[in-house]
Amino acid sequence: MTLDSVKHATETPDTEQPWAELGLKQDEYDRIREILGRRPTGAELAMYSVMWSEHCSYKSSKIHLRQFGEKAPANDALLVGIGENAGVVDVGQGYAVTFKVESHNHPSYIEPYQGAATGVGGIVRDILAMGARPVAVMDPLRFGAPDHPDTKRVLPGVVAGVGGYGNCLGLPNIGGEVVFDACYQGNPLVNALCVGVMKHEDIHLAKASGAGNKVILYGARTGGDGIGGVSVLASETFSDTGPTKRPAVQVGDPFQEKLLIECTLEIFKEKLVAGIQDLGGAGLSCATSELASAGSGGMRVELDTVPLRDATLSPEEILMSESQERMCAIVEPRYVDRFLEICEKWDVIATVIGEVTDGDRLEIFWHGEQIVDVPPRTVAHEGPVYERPYARPAWQDALQADDANKLPRPGSAEELRAQVLTMVAHPNQASKAWITDQYDRFVQGNTVLAQPEDSGMIRIDEDTNLGVAVATDGNGRYAKLDPYTGAQLALAEAYRNVATSGAKPLAVSDCLNFGSPEDPAAMWQFAEACRGLADGCLELGTPVTGGNVSLYNQTGDVAIHPTPVVAVLGVIDDVTRRTPVAFKDQGQLLYLLGDTKEELGGSAWSQAVHDHLGGLPPAVDLEREKLLGEILISASRDGMVDAAHDLSDGGLIQAVVESCLRGGNGARLVVPDGLDPFVFLFSESAGRAVVSVPRSEELRFTDMCGARGLPATRIGVVDGDAVELQGEFGITLDELRTAHEGTIPALLA
Template sequence: MHSLDTVKHAEQTPGTELPWAELGLKEDEYERIRDILGRRPTGAELAMYSVMWSEHCSYKSSKVHLKQFSEKAPRSDAMLVGIGEQAGVVDVGQGYAVTFKVESHNHPSYVEPHQGAATGIGGIVRDIIAMGARPVAVMDPLRFGAADHPDTRRVLPGVVSGIGGYGNCLGLPNIGGEVVFDSCYQGNPLVNALCVGVMKHEDIHLAKASGTGNKVVLYGARTGGDGIGGASILASETFDDSKPSKRPAVQVGDPFQEKLLIECTLEAFRERLVVGIQDLGAAGLSCATSELASNGSGGMHIELDTVPLRDSSLSPEEILMSESQERMCAVVEPDKVDRFLAICEKWDVTATVIGEVTDGDRLGIYWHGEQIVDVPPRTVAHDGPVLQRPYARPDWQDALQADDPAALPRPRTGDELRAATLALVGSPNQAAKSWVTDQYDRYVLGDTVLAQPEDGGMIRIDAESGLGVALATDGNGRYAKLDPYAGAQLALAESYRNVATTGATPLAVTDCLNFGSPEDPAAMWQFAEACRGLADACQALGTPVTGGNVSLYNQTGDAAIHPTPVVGVLGVIDDVARRTPMAFADEGHLLYLLGDTREELGGSAWSQVAHGHLGGLPPAVDLERERLLGEILVAASRDGMADAAHDLSDGGLVQALAESCLKGGKGARIVVPDGQDPFVFLFSESQGRAVVAIPRSEEVRFNDMCGARGLPATRIGVVDGDELEIQGQFTIPLAELRETHERTIPALLA
């Protein structure tokens, strides 16, 4: 190729071969680029299209299914900014708005666990800043391979140190998340990261470049060779150790630079200096310039040679594809540029005017005066391929669902039930995760009200009134493997329930959809079913999807991960002083089980721990029951009727009891209701249930409320003593329960 492949040179050399296949493009996609441009692309144009049309950036396989989140969206007065922006924004009252989003950084975190996870946190935080908000908290839903696999000892500590190191340096509390182990994630850990930010309504900013003559300012870190095509290319193909081309340098994060970037950006916002803004994440400058231009009212002219570099040997193509971290792009009116640059200088942030908004409809990029890009920006940013991938219910699905756990041997005697309880509570997925969460600062900034291991994290956003928000993330890949439609609904139901358990009213949803290769019809069927299930459930619960992320190609060779839709729910609480914690802390409080318990053990923690079994159907979904339970839990919190509450999910009632007893340091005496099988009572994973601790003075009022609304409420025991006693079956001292619950993770990672 010509040493500088200009637009003029491309027009004169139509036969020049370009490495489109190596950049992940298909032949028909390359031909379409030629049709759009009326000529062959330049090397720089090819670089831009290749990263922006990658699966990770263009959603080409998922777009057709994601449409349902808009088409079926419930009407919501709270929604201020919906799908399509960098993050969704909801109204939480008193003039406050909250923005939140979850994204994946899966493949980079396998290649380089610490940096992959750290830059995942950095990227999601910049999405939140770019909306005009101050970030106030992060969360991290994580999935790793088998707990006892040697590679888990490499990946997990690296991921945790990356998340903790980056978040702690930014001064952001980590208030929730999950840690799940399953051999299906062995070569494909899932590192999902959520951030939430707060602003006033009038401070919302969008990614658009409007106003001819306005300047384009690149600010933050200098551009380097790290992460060239990183997330965009790495996350867009099946993972394979043997292909060096699929292991580009993972981006390197600098949290101190990001902290300066946050303060610098927020000060510029306060002074109303910014017309439009975009963070530089996947696809770097290719994304920022094409997105800003296509969302604005005109074109854009960029002088690429003015971009500040860490490595002077980078080619124009590499500069456009670099995913170096801690960078943002702002559109600023000419008379405000000097003030914007002065604020950047004050915060020691490098800032450079690299171009301006033009009155045309083209994105023109120049290198030392020569034009190397001349494209319609929408074709890069928004009009990428839309694929109707074939999908089909896999032929093994029927046999999987027919393999019901009812046939498995189950504990019958008190001694067997005791042993099964200890095995469950000490299993890697049900054991205490304090080895992980103790590496995160959960209380920095002083506004954390609830954090792990509570059902939901809660942050106070107004000190005077006590206004706050609660967040939870959930997703059970075992349920989704058994039935992806129901599995996605169960993920939403659990997240919704967790938020309501804290006393907050669920408002809105963000999702991170982690699946196998879209080229596999079975994985694509799982994805299509999960989207349909989640969209239907959001409609039923009145919680719109505000945005999120799709992560495909999570498989090694032919082995895909379990379909893992992770659902984050945000709720609002008028006064955080009324929150409901999970701890049983007061002797004599009465314990009530809300909801119905049936024999539902498909995909259950018991079947996994006791038998290594996955089969049958997941628990039934009843969204009306979830909504009713949520209303009861919120009312009980608001009116001071419940002093503690804990939702029932993985591990059933016995796991919830163990966790609430250990958190409060108080035991419980439990009576198995007449006619109920003790094993089913303790280990079933029926949904729409919670256990609550009620002061005796509130029992009549609480029962009246549940009765009036038609929610089954069964008194099952009392908070008492220093052991968990299931009367007539077994007793476990809290000291033994705690030792079993807390030793597992440290022992695995020792």
């Protein structure tokens, strides 16, 4: 094949090029020609196509994401914000923590194991690139209908991929979610989060500065897997015919990544790099253009020096390949020999592929012939920006008018009891132990809390017991009813889950999963969710440090529920003061914190009992969430509560059942005066938690709540081996455990 070169492209302006096949629109191709003053070479066209894809450029979402910066709350803990590989926050004692959540949705539908595995590998490298040692992962997951045959194809593969890659890396999986809904049938959501720890002085940024500094590609060889990969897959909807494009999914090697992590950390320790970037979406196209764009000069790359697994790859394929376990470092000439020596020690291939120049162009050569000559910012940061039309869908009013509060309710104590069992056995409320038992939650020995706790918690200093807690939450049913409120409810629940464990919430990362941006209804949902999340973060004082947008989660004209997944990270001074969810000691008093209202829209009860979605989601009161958080943190620190569990999906009864089963103790509950037993059990009012209080601490605890103005209602006692509602029913723990733990294994048998 004759290679296109810059000179040849200049001399042949009318040569037809496959821009449409690469996912570009006519106006985008015209814009590339305008930038370059000529037609692009084949290699340049490949670079622009992947970097201007929806996944890499955020071209449909940028105008809405700006709110996260414009409305960002003042926060002294924020060290690195939006725009880098991951956000970084100060957690005290000289430590910084970096965390981020991203999606690998489309690849995981096509090839569940490798899609999920490489999703974990990619987010781990993002954290590593900031200068941190990865210490934990989490996995918020969404699948289709639990009884659909394809769910049995996708779910086991995804779970095996998440567990296989994370376990091989030796990283504990400390939390996440598993949600089933028919809306995710053709578009499962595989979101992956990683947390990393470093000292302040070890923070690294993705930039290439210093003319003469060398560009070193190190890690795995570049292969044909993942060409176009996630950058193309995540930038269009699936057809109605099901999974295709199988060759585009990357293939991961966790053992290679483990070597890469240790090698990189040793390189950091010796301060050998001036800038670093992982190779994820868009591969070398991304790494070279972003490093050059963020730096002070240009870059020259000799592409034929890139180590290959497949010698037949063309330059375009090498630039587009998303082969895993690769990093790109900027190294001063005096450190190159030592850099290569460390790589050899760890059996990591490392090659000098170019250098930083004092110009302002990214220039790439292939066997001496120039194939790329572009302004790097136009590739990496100045792609298209679309103001997609959006409009509140015509069906929204009817959906909200179909009020879940009007659904038939249990007419007897026996029916009430049966509906409790129905709900706790529903796949969304049932135990996920079949899944989480495939993950190593305690490797490295610093896991303090892990699923099914409200948040995952990791000790980061063994001498002082300083730790961090992270929770991820998102409720697509709430967001379908009202995307603005739904996003704030996701934020509030993650914030509450962190506070419930005793940690102070500090910062947010998000993964915004939505339908096609070319659908005005889906775009309206996205715009509203962004507005809700930005407003909520401002009110709670928790800045968005970074995240991910995943659009085109749609098959034909059927979109997923709008699913903003929110991760909140918090800090705890002493992990030995953490609060678990388990009711451990009989005789302790149960208190309900917060106000319970008749709020059943989008509820677990309406789904499990009636298969219904309609009405309005619970109201959000972020000032109440802050107050509740402060009370829970104080109570944990001062030893006033022995257990706490937030109230969310499934309401009070779900939380009580989970805490009882976790601790092996029953509970006797009393309905507060003026409250209907059904509403007491199933309402999903936000801003609530249930706590167990030692009798010796009751007065001190209730005085604190009263002084701060937080409603605290005594609703029962930890006692016996059953969950009883006075005057209504009792269900033994054995019966509850059978219902709660049998569902998922039976579905996947």
